[in-house]
Amino acid sequence: MKILNAKELAEVDAFTMNSQSLSDWELMERASSRAFLEILKKINPEKDFVYIFCGTSNNGGDGLALARMLNQKQVKIRVFEVAYSSSTSKAYQKNIKFLKENRIQINTVQNQNEIPDLNPATCIIDAIFGVGLNRRMPGFIQELVKKINLTEAFKISIDVPSGMYLEQSIETDEEFVISDLCLTFQLPKLPFLLPETGHYVENFKLIDIGLSEEKIKQTKTPYNYITTSDVSSILKKRAKFSHKGSFGNALLIGGYEGMWGSVIMTTQACLRSGAGKVYTHLDKTGRLVLAQHALESIYIQNCPKALKSNPNWNAIGVGMGLGLSNNAVQLMEEVLAHQPKRLLLDADAINLLSKQKNWLKLLPKNSVLTPHIGELKRLVGEWDNDFDKLNKAKQFCKTYQVVLIIKGAHTCICDGTNFYFNSSGNPGLAKAGSGDVLAGVITALLAQNYKVLEACQLGVYLHGVAADLALESFSEHSLIATDVISYLGKAFQLLESKID
Numbered sequence: 248m249k250i251l252n253a254k255e256l257a258e259v260d261a262f263t264m265n266s267q268s269l270s271d272w273e274l275m276e277r278a279s280s281r282a283f284l285e286i287l288k289k290i291n292p293e294k295d296f297v298y299i300f301c302g303t304s305n306n307g308g309d310g311l312a313l314a315r316m317l318n319q320k321q322v323k324i325r326v327f328e329v330a331y332s333s334s335t336s337k338a339y340q341k342n343i344k345f346l347k348e349n350r351i352q353i354n355t356v357q358n359q360n361e362i363p364d365l366n367p368a369t370c371i372i373d374a375i376f377g378v379g380l381n382r383r384m385p386g387f388i389q390e391l392v393k394k395i396n397l398t399e400a401f402k403i404s405i406d407v408p409s410g411m412y413l414e415q416s417i418e419t420d421e422e423f424v425i426s427d428l429c430l431t432f433q434l435p436k437l438p439f440l441l442p443e444t445g446h447y448v449e450n451f452k453l454i455d456i457g458l459s460e461e462k463i464k465q466t467k468t469p470y471n472y473i474t475t476s477d478v479s480s481i482l483k484k485r486a487k488f489s490h491k492g493s494f495g496n497a498l499l500i501g502g503y504e505g506m507w508g509s510v511i512m513t514t515q516a517c518l519r520s521g522a523g524k525v526y527t528h529l530d531k532t533g534r535l536v537l538a539q540h541a542l543e544s545i546y547i548q549n550c551p552k553a554l555k556s557n558p559n560w561n562a563i564g565v566g567m568g569l570g571l572s573n574n575a576v577q578l579m580e581e582v583l584a585h586q587p588k589r590l591l592l593d594a595d596a597i598n599l600l601s602k603q604k605n606w607l608k609l610l611p612k613n614s615v616l617t618p619h620i621g622e623l624k625r626l627v628g629e630w631d632n633d634f635d636k637l638n639k640a641k642q643f644c645k646t647y648q649v650v651l652i653i654k655g656a657h658t659c660i661c662d663g664t665n666f667y668f669n670s671s672g673n674p675g676l677a678k679a680g681s682g683d684v685l686a687g688v689i690t691a692l693l694a695q696n697y698k699v700l701e702a703c704q705l706g707v708y709l710h711g712v713a714a715d716l717a718l719e720s721f722s723e724h725s726l727i728a729t730d731v732i733s734y735l736g737k738a739f740q741l742l743e744s745k746i747d
């Protein structure tokens with residue numbers, strides 16, 4: 248699924264109206280009536296007192312249409328026109344006319360003194376600014392937003408929380424609405440997926456308003472959102488006459504300094520993700536633990552020898568609990584000298600790379616690096632804000648011709664040109680061990696010869712889905728990495744059921 252900016256969305260709107268012979272007002276009516284159905288699920292129409300703040304552009308037009316629909320349902324409402332401009336669109340004016348015909352009072356807020364007492368409101372609908380905000384909101388709106396954020400009322404933002412820009416960070420002294428629910432039209436918006444802003448948009452729901460699929464498909468954007476339909480087309484069926492040699496040999500290297508568990512979890516996840524054969528090298532003190540927990544894997548005692556004697560590793564995953572000792576440095580040197588076809592570097596492998604930046608140019612083309620935020624900082628340096636972070640990540644990938652998987656909520660994959668944000672997963676994954684599991688899933692897919700970027704998208708998505716499905720039996724608090732491994736099967740089942 249694509250993530251578009253305001254200009255691209257406006258073009259898609261225009262194309263849709265033209266191709267479906269819709270007026271502005273009809274498209275607005277479609278958008279608002281679908282948002283209305285979602286609002287009804289969240290409010291008590293008999294008891295709630297809903298305040299609706301409408302700007303003077305199309306987002307405000309949605310708000311006015313919602314006011315009419317709520318009034319028709321006999322919901323108690325108060326409508327406020329947040330008048331930041333005197334020029335309004337035709338669709339907006341038509342909605343104002345309807346409200347007037349229905350004798351619904353429209354209160355104006357044009358300065359700080361006109362901001363109403365919000366205490367009576369039990370629900371607030373924020374339709375002040377949508378995707379079109381492109382500069383600082385006027386001071387009185389900043390004050391209004393501050394006041395909205397202080398209320399206990401249930402807050403619903405329409406399309407975008409007012410005050411949030413689609414393509415730039417807000418300044419520290421700027422406000423945006425922190426809503427309980429954001430009903431966003433058709434496609435996700437980039438700031439929802441970035442931690443600085445996304446932290447305040449915990450709950451967003453996509454409202455399908457029937458925008459032209461054809462035009463969306465034609466629109467070029469570097470930003471994408473990984474959904475079930477994107478990845479189910481990537482997953483390959485296992486052929487009837489296949490054998491273990493058809494699905495690749497994966498070698499996993501890590502598990503030193505008491506961190507055996509790390510590479511053993513990677514091994515288990517790799518085994519559960521379809522690799523033909525999984526070989527594991529870890530500190531020899533951990534070999535019996537490996538044998539107990541991953542009977543199907545093959546223990547490699549002498550890793551340098553294994554690298555030298557077998558030029559045909561389909562994929563190597565290195566770094567999980569590797570440590571930073573001289574031994575770890577030597578192992579990394581061996582791996583780099585081997586130049587595997589498919590290489591994934593996680594955890595300490597990334598930390599070692601950050602210490603020895605001259606190694607970066609030795610990475611085989613399309614190596615996959617899976618840093619969490621702290622590891623990314625060590626790799627690319629500090630960033631000013633999330634947009635700057637994306638730029639730095641992109642530059643890094645271009646320079647070294649690698650793929651970065653930036654782990655966190657909405658894990659982001661960057662290949663130097665495009666970004667892919669994950670839609671699956673939950674905060675139960677914010678625990679030690681989750682990354683080891685992810686490394687195992689992706690190494691298995693790389694071993695099976697999936698294209699690198701496809702292996703990353705599929706792996707990240709499956710890992711998140713497994714964590715989501717595991718919530719059937721566990722909670723976000725209690726979920727641990729091995730639970731995610733046990734749900735990988737169900738995650739694969741879900742995607743397999745979509746293969747034709």
Ligand SMILES: NC(=O)C1=CN([C@@H]2O[C@H](COP(=O)(O)OP(=O)(O)OC[C@H]3O[C@@H](n4cnc5c(N)ncnc54)[C@H](O)[C@@H]3O)[C@@H](O)[C@H]2O)[C@H](O)CC1
Binds near residue numbers: 382
């Ligand atoms: N397909 C859809 O997504 C649909 C979206 N709809 C809704 O329309 C808005 C987008 O409408 P638009 O009029 O372009 O933008 P806004 O309502 O966000 O208003 C911005 C408006 O104000 C100007 N402006 C920008 N920044 C400022 C500022 N700081 N101060 C004053 N004025 C500012 C800017 O030039 C714009 O004119 C979308 O979010 C949906 O809610 C429709 O319902 C149809 C389908």
Ligand SMILES: [K+]
Binds near residue numbers: 306404
């Ligand atoms: K809004």
